[in-house]
Amino acid sequence: xxxxxxxxxxxxxxxxxxxxxxxxxxxxxxxxxxxxxxxxxxxxxxxxxxxxxxxxxxxxxxxxxxxxxxxxxxxxxxxxxxxxxxxxxxxxxxxxxxxxxxxxxxxxxxxxxxxxxxxxxxxxxxxxxxxxxxxxxxxxxxxxxxxxxxxxxxxxxxxxxxxxxxxxxxxxxxxxxxxxxxxxxxxxxxxxxxxxxxxxxxxxxxxxxxxxxxxxxxxxxxxxxxxxxxxxxxxxxxxxxxxxxxxxxxxxxxxxxxxxxxxxxxxxxxxxxxxxxxxxxxxxxxxxxxxxxxx
Amino acid sequence: xxxxxxxxxxxxxxxxxxxxxxxxxxxxxxxxxxxxxxxxxxxxxxxxxxxxxxxxxxxxxxxxxxxxxxxxxxxxxxxxxxxxxxxxxxxxxxxxxxxxxxxxxxxxxxxxxxxxxxxxxxxxxxxxxxxxxxxxxxxxxxxxxxxxxxxxxxxxxxxxxxxxxxxxxxxxxxxxxxxxxxxxxxxxxxxxxxxxxxxxxxxxxxxxxxxxxxxxxxxxxxxxxxxxxxxxxxxxxxxxxxxxxxxxxxxxxxxxxxxxxxxxxxxxxxxxxxxxxxxxxxxxxxxxxxxxxxxxxxxxxxxxxxxxxxxxxxxxxxxxxxxxxxxxxxxxxxxxxxxxxxxxxxxxxxxxxxxxxxxxxxxxxxxxxxxxxxxxxxxxxxxxxxxxxxxxxxxxxxxxxxxxxxxxxxxxxxxxxxxxxxxxxxxxxxxxxxxxxxxxxx
Numbered sequence: 234x235x236x237x238x239x240x241x242x243x244x245x246x247x248x249x250x251x252x253x254x255x256x257x258x259x260x261x262x263x264x265x266x267x268x269x270x271x272x273x274x275x276x277x278x279x280x281x282x283x284x285x286x287x288x289x290x291x292x293x294x295x296x297x298x299x300x301x302x303x304x305x306x307x308x309x310x311x312x313x314x315x316x317x318x319x320x321x322x323x324x325x326x327x328x329x330x331x332x333x334x335x336x337x338x339x340x341x342x343x344x345x346x347x348x349x350x351x352x353x354x355x356x357x358x359x360x361x362x363x364x365x366x367x368x369x370x371x372x373x374x375x376x377x378x379x380x381x382x383x384x385x386x387x388x389x390x391x392x393x394x395x396x397x398x399x400x401x402x403x404x405x406x407x408x409x410x411x412x413x414x415x416x417x418x419x420x421x422x423x424x425x426x427x428x429x430x431x432x433x434x435x436x437x438x439x440x441x442x443x444x445x446x447x448x449x450x451x452x453x454x455x456x457x458x459x460x461x462x463x464x465x466x467x468x469x470x471x472x473x474x475x476x477x478x479x480x481x482x483x484x485x486x487x488x489x490x491x492x493x494x495x496x497x498x499x500x501x502x503x504x505x506x507x508x509x510x511x512x513x514x515x516x517x518x519x520x521x522x523x524x525x526x527x528x
Numbered sequence: 529x530x531x532x533x534x535x536x537x538x539x540x541x542x543x544x545x546x547x548x549x550x551x552x553x554x555x556x557x558x559x560x561x562x563x564x565x566x567x568x569x570x571x572x573x574x575x576x577x578x579x580x581x582x583x584x585x586x587x588x589x590x591x592x593x594x595x596x597x598x599x600x601x602x603x604x605x606x607x608x609x610x611x612x613x614x615x616x617x618x619x620x621x622x623x624x625x626x627x628x629x630x631x632x633x634x635x636x637x638x639x640x641x642x643x644x645x646x647x648x649x650x651x652x653x654x655x656x657x658x659x660x661x662x663x664x665x666x667x668x669x670x671x672x673x674x675x676x677x678x679x680x681x682x683x684x685x686x687x688x689x690x691x692x693x694x695x696x697x698x699x700x701x702x703x704x705x706x707x708x709x710x711x712x713x714x715x716x717x718x719x720x721x722x723x724x725x726x727x728x729x730x731x732x733x734x735x736x737x738x739x740x741x742x743x744x745x746x747x748x749x750x751x752x753x754x755x756x757x758x759x760x761x762x763x764x765x766x767x768x769x770x771x772x773x774x775x776x777x778x779x780x781x782x783x784x785x786x787x788x789x790x791x792x793x794x795x796x797x798x799x800x801x802x803x804x805x806x807x808x809x810x811x812x813x814x815x816x817x818x819x820x821x822x823x824x825x826x827x828x829x830x831x832x833x834x835x836x837x838x839x840x841x842x843x844x845x846x847x848x849x850x851x852x853x854x855x856x857x858x859x860x861x862x863x864x865x866x867x868x869x870x871x872x873x874x875x876x877x878x879x880x881x882x883x884x885x886x887x888x889x890x891x892x893x894x895x896x897x898x899x900x901x902x903x904x905x906x907x908x909x910x911x912x913x914x915x916x917x918x919x920x921x922x923x924x925x926x927x928x929x930x931x932x933x934x935x936x937x938x939x940x941x942x943x944x945x946x947x948x949x950x951x952x953x954x955x956x957x958x959x960x961x962x963x964x965x966x967x968x969x970x
Contacts, residue, residue, distance in 0.1 A: 277648065278627065278648070279626050279627055279648050279649075279650065280649075293968075359796060362796070363796055364795070364796065382795075382796075383796075384795070384796040385793070385795040385796055386946070387946060387948070471743075471798050472616065473743070476942060476946065477939055477942040477943045477946060477948070478939050489935070492616075492619070492620045492623065493931045493932070493935070494929070494931050494932045495623065495644055495648075495931075496932075
């Protein structure tokens with residue numbers, strides 16, 4: 234390959250054109266447009282006329298208790314889902330990586346929730362969580378636990394949502410971890426065994442550090458994904474953000490402002506707030522990642 | 529060099545795209561302005577119009593039948609029905625289509641949707657069509673539409689929609705359970721409370737709750753407050769009025785039954801029809817549009833019937849359901865054709881047929897008084913319950929921002945019913961939130 238010429242750049246651009254076109258129309262244009270809309274104070278959305286620009290939408294968000302609630306709920310959700318999901322999927326991945334019987338079957342089984350439609354999954358979970366007829370309360374009942382109103386008690390709505398989301402996200406994380414585990418050379422384990430390292434030591438001194446690039450990737454993707462949670466709520470609580478808005482998240486808030494109240498400016502501003510939060514968190518993760526991920 | 533040129537190219541690209549977009553939208557605007565000149569008259573050339581609706585199951589079958597009849601009687605007009613899923617989907621698709629300039633000719637809409645449409649200049653004023661000498665309504669025909677439906681479709685003296693599928697809430701009750709407990713269907717609040725208490729208990733190891741409410745009972749608050757003799761909201765002045773002694777009485781009435789366990793919400797069952805037809809709940813207040821669902825699920829399970837909503841100090845019943853509007857973006861021919869279709873859809877014969885098939889109410893007095901309908905409700909009395917409430921009928925608030933206001937109120941009512949706030953606290957907070965929403969759009 235020589236130095237890039239105008240001609241070679243042009244050729245490359247031609248190859249990139251189809252992808253660029255799609256990204257521009259469906260990603261870049263909406264991103265720019267919604268940034269602009271978030272600064273509309275007074276406007277006619279359908280005719281694209283703006284009478285006044287300003288930061289009213291952001292001021293509104295600053296003062297809106299519902300938005301604060303949505304932010305709080307979203308953080309609780311992320312904190313509830315991501316660590317649990319990563320630890321659980323890592324453990325399952327390690328089990329699946331060992332020589333157990335029916336390994337292929339189990340791998341498929343764990344992946345099924347990820348590829349099943351959220352709506353179908355939620356219908357099943359609505360039954361599992363049902364106060365009187367649900368299977369979860371039935372099992373808890375065997376241990377003498379009183380029925381819990383999983384979906385109708387504001388205290389339990391968020392835990393229910395977290396349980397569902399962990400279960401649903403497991404499959405994807407497991408697959409990524411499995412790929413990471415298989416990249417670790419067996420030589421390390423053999424050498425450690427010869428040196429007399431216990432299984433626990435091997436896990437903490439070989440698996441964990443060598444797996445850190447994968448863990449890093451999974452944690453970034455999970456955090457971004459969890460911040461954007463929406464479908465699970467919509468389907469699990471039947472089109473409501475949980476009892477008394479106890480499962481109102483930022484994306485649900487955006488949805489309600491945009492489609493329900495036709496409050497396009499506020500919806501766009503909320504979307505940008507979410508974007509900035511995710512952006513900052515990802516930067517922090519990248520910073521930590523640079524220091525801790527050494528392989 | 530390479531980096532710079534690619535950045536430059538992509539910037540150019542974005543600009544090009546943005547430019548394309550803005551130029552096309554100005555053209556459309558000019559087009560639109562020309563279109564707004566109102567002309568009514570007969571349809572000459574063949575026209576196709578699209579009708580976006582949210583009717584499924586039985587309802588869709590009945591609508592298709594009426595539409596097929598219309599199409600075969602009118603050579604030049606072809607009405608195409610497009611099912612858009614549920615009401616939520618319909619509303620979202622209408623908004624997206626309005627932005628993309630791909631609106632259908634007509635669609636179903638709740639009153640508060642139409643308020644938004646009017647605000648955004650999306651719907652056509654139907655008054656010129658109604659007043660048209662040849663194709664409009666005569667005074668008599670217009671007055672034949674049930675008062676409360678006519679009023680609900682009028683904004684500042686102009687009609688922007690016509691009533692189509694209208695319903696009201698009624699009291700469903702389990703005949704077997706009421707007979708066993710020797711309880712008559714309640715007609716007043718006191719009787720309702722007493723009946724709920726008497727009907728609550730366990731039978732054959734099954735817990736039965738006396739009374740049931742739908743999940744969005746907060747959305748029913750206007751009716752309850754009016755029944756208690758209070759006012760809900762002053763739409764003209766933009767003032768919330770429900771935080772009053774009457775409002776407190778209304779919410780306390782529902783809340784006390786929920787708290788002492790003689791009433792429950794649909795909760796995770798979604799709709800009351802589920803627990804009611806299982807026999808878990810003896811009575812419930814729900815939409816008359818649910819009759820066909822209850823009838824289907826009740827078969828082989830329970831014997832049931834329905835009665836008008838018990839009275840408080842006053843009788844007050846909200847009438848819900850959607851209307852049909854014509855979008856401004858349609859051509860004049862399409863609008864005229866759409867008007868022809870709407871007239872056909874709600875003529876005496878068809879509104880009767882529609883009501884018989886679906887459980888919605890006929891929207892014309894002539895239909896309510898027709899022999900056909902009278903005979904029908906004699907055979908199936910539950911279909912005749914809703915119309916007994918017409919005299920005390922009203923429609924829910926529909927001012928700009930109604931969606932946000934209703935949600936804010938419902939959230940507070942939920943908190944009260946969950947026992948997390950007192951009635952007084954909940955209503956005060958609901959008033960504050962609703963008033964803030966109202967002031968925001970003012």
